[in-house]
Amino acid sequence: MLAxxxxxxxxxxxxxDEDSQLLAVWNDLVDxxxxxxxxxxxxxxxxxxxxxxxxxxxxxGVVHSEDFDEVLxxxxxxxxxxxxxxxxxxxxxxxxPSGLVKGWAGERALALLVDxxxxxxxxxxxxxxAIHATNxxxxxxxxxxxxxxxxxxxxxxxxxxxxxxxxxxxxxxxPFGDELSAVxxxxxxxxxxxxxxxxxxxxxxxxxxxxEMARQGQFRGCYITPDLIMHAIPGTLVDIxxx
Amino acid sequence: MRRxxxxxxxxxxxxxxxLALHPRAxxxxxxxxxxxxxxxxxxxxxxxxxxxxxxxxxxxxVSVTGPVTNYGFGDIAVTVDVANHKIVDIAIAKFQALxxxxxxxxxxxVPSLRTEALKAxxxxxxxxxxxxxxxxxxxxSLQGALNKLRGK
Numbered sequence: 001m002l003a004x005x006x007x008x009x010x011x012x013x014x015x016x017d018e019d020s021q022l023l024a025v026w027n028d029l030v031d032x033x034x035x036x037x038x039x040x041x042x043x044x045x046x047x048x049x050x051x052x053x054x055x056x057x058x059x060x061g062v063v064h065s066e067d068f069d070e071v072l073x074x075x076x077x078x079x080x081x082x083x084x085x086x087x088x089x090x091x092x093x094x095x096x097p098s099g100l101v102k103g104w105a106g107e108r109a110l111a112l113l114v115d116x117x118x119x120x121x122x123x124x125x126x127x128x129x130a131i132h133a134t135n136x137x138x139x140x141x142x143x144x145x146x147x148x149x150x151x152x153x154x155x156x157x158x159x160x161x162x163x164x165x166x167x168x169x170x171x172x173x174x175p176f177g178d179e180l181s182a183v184x185x186x187x188x189x190x191x192x193x194x195x196x197x198x199x200x201x202x203x204x205x206x207x208x209x210x211x212e213m214a215r216q217g218q219f220r221g222c223y224i225t226p227d228l229i230m231h232a233i234p235g236t237l238v239d240i241x242x243x
Numbered sequence: 244m245r246r247x248x249x250x251x252x253x254x255x256x257x258x259x260x261x262l263a264l265h266p267r268a269x270x271x272x273x274x275x276x277x278x279x280x281x282x283x284x285x286x287x288x289x290x291x292x293x294x295x296x297x298x299x300x301x302x303x304x305v306s307v308t309g310p311v312t313n314y315g316f317g318d319i320a321v322t323v324d325v326a327n328h329k330i331v332d333i334a335i336a337k338f339q340a341l342x343x344x345x346x347x348x349x350x351x352x353v354p355s356l357r358t359e360a361l362k363a364x365x366x367x368x369x370x371x372x373x374x375x376x377x378x379x380x381x382x383x384s385l386q387g388a389l390n391k392l393r394g395k
Binding site: 006009010011013069072073076080102122124126127128129137138139140141143144146147148149150151152153154160161162163164165166184186207210211215224228230231232233234236238240242 | 319321323330333334335346347348349350351352353354355356357358361364366367368369370371372373374375376377378380381383384385386387388390393394
């Protein structure tokens with residue numbers, strides 16, 4: 001089964017295996033995921049003036065949800081592991097966890113599908129992919145300049161996150177003030193919130209972040225420079241014949 | 244066409260690398276052009292956060308360190324400082340890093356391919372990873388097109 005949910009300023013695509021027992025409850029399950037994602041958007045959207053994040057940015061005295069505090073801690077973990085290249089506190093306007101929340105939300109949505117009994121499930125959270133599968137799933141990486149083309153294939157049973165400067169323009173800042181290293185970056189592995197943060201960090205830090213990621217050993221990944229050279233940890237991309 | 248680069252780094256982390264706040268031995272990569280220690284200091288300074296009162300937090304001041312969690316590549320514990328019902332600081336209390344390493348980074352020109360070409364090579368694609376699709380952009384995206392093919 002397949003469902004599209006427009007929320008969080010993007011579109012989530014849910015897919016589960018056809019022979020699952022889920023068909024009878026599919027519509028209810030999609031509703032449940034939709035409500036959960038809308039609740040997350042209510043909490044974290046920087047576009048909604050009354051979201052918890054927006055109130056926090058204004059220094060408002062509000063009671064925090066558990067989700068807010070969880071993401072706050074995950075942001076600090078991600079900042080540490082990316083050597084500061086992912087830094088939600090360095091964003092103009094104040095604390096902005098957007099670079100991590102989409103991946104985190106994708107995993108939340110996937111957990112609902114798996115809890116409901118899905119054997120194989122994939123959630124594409126606007127380009128960040130949360131996967132529950134026995135065998136590796138082929139995931140194509142969008143070409144940074146051509147929306148209808150792809151520039152590589154990765155395989156994963158857990159997750160793939162991509163950040164890029166296309167579509168939303170230059171919304172990523174280098175916390176250290178230097179120029180950005182990449183126009184797009186893809187990270188393979190789980191947890192997806194951290195893959196998402198690393199993808200953002202790669203845009204800023206390039207080789208330095210890629211080498212740190214390889215050293216930590218949790219993720220594979222690659223990034224694309226403005227002159228369209230792909231830098232990758234060996235084993236990230238499936239060998240394909242570019243013709 | 245394809246070139247291989249090797250980045251060498253050396254860490255000075257001991258066998259039991261249990262260290263205090265921001266303890267991780269920094270590696271100097273051959274490509275690094277910026278002093279990482281100064282960047283780390285800059286980053287650390289930004290760690291201070293001030294969250295408004297949460298009903299569930301104690302009056303404090305108190306410092307709580309969570310359980311050491313294995314993230315797959317090392318052990319991490321997060322310390323949260325609370326004062327007056329507010330989280331005032333979050334820090335990584337423990338990071339057990341890995342030993343010395345050598346990293347190869349592969350470089351190649353970016354190809355431009357259609358999904359049909361991948362299918363012909365035995366790589367059928369149903370999922371595309373890309374930077375955030377806006378709702379409007381999604382209609383014209385490859386993922387949107389693939390979904391339509393599947394009857395959505």
